[in-house]
Amino acid sequence: MFIRAYLRASTDEQDASRAQASLEKFVSEHNRVIASVYLENASGASADRPELLRLLKDARKGDVLLVESIDRLSRLPVEDWQTLKGVIDSKGLRIVALDLPTSHQGMRDTKGDEFTDRMLGAINSMLVEMMAAIARKDYEQRRERQAQGIEKAKAAGKYQGRPVDANLHKRVRELLGAGLGIRATARHADCSTTTVLRIKSSDCA
Secondary structure, three states, X not given: OOEEEEEXXXXXXXXXXXXXXXXXXXXXXXXXXXXXXXXXXXXXXOOOOHHHHHHHHHXXXXXXXXXXOHHHHOOOOHHHHHHHHHHHHHHOOEEEEXXXXXXXXXXXXXXXXXXXXXXXXXXXXHHHHHHHHHHHHHHHHHHHHHHHHHHHHHHOOXXXXXXXXXXXXXXXXXXXXXXXXXXXXXXXXXXXXXXXXXXXXXXXX
């Protein structure tokens, strides 16, 4: 059984590797090890996530897709979620989430026991769908509250927008100016490639 751990944080300021120790402890308790880790800073509401796509490309039938919680995997709209879930299912991946106990059965070796394998798969699939729907609803509600807060602050003349990290911008420009590529710059500046592209685009505007 090949276990692929996917760790995601929504913003560049958050530590996407925060949950890695918890995932490793969980796997160890099942007498297994994480074979591959995929780490990125990207919104769960976006389908364009390079590390998740790389995981799906690398995956083979019977592999485990391990996450801290379903919302780390998806906060996608229903259409995008169904597309992602379709790819996961077509690859024969088992989704295991620390916060979804029923999914932990996916750590069992059910080879040769087709009935148990299908029953566990059906039950877990239903619960994963429910958790994905809850994750999306939570995302939409938080976005709505943020928008309301911004509007209220604007009306009161207190909204100033997100502060710019001048030091990070300077570092990225220096690295790009030295001839480094987008990925290398992101690695050396300790930020995402999206941030590098945004800074680069703002300089070209």
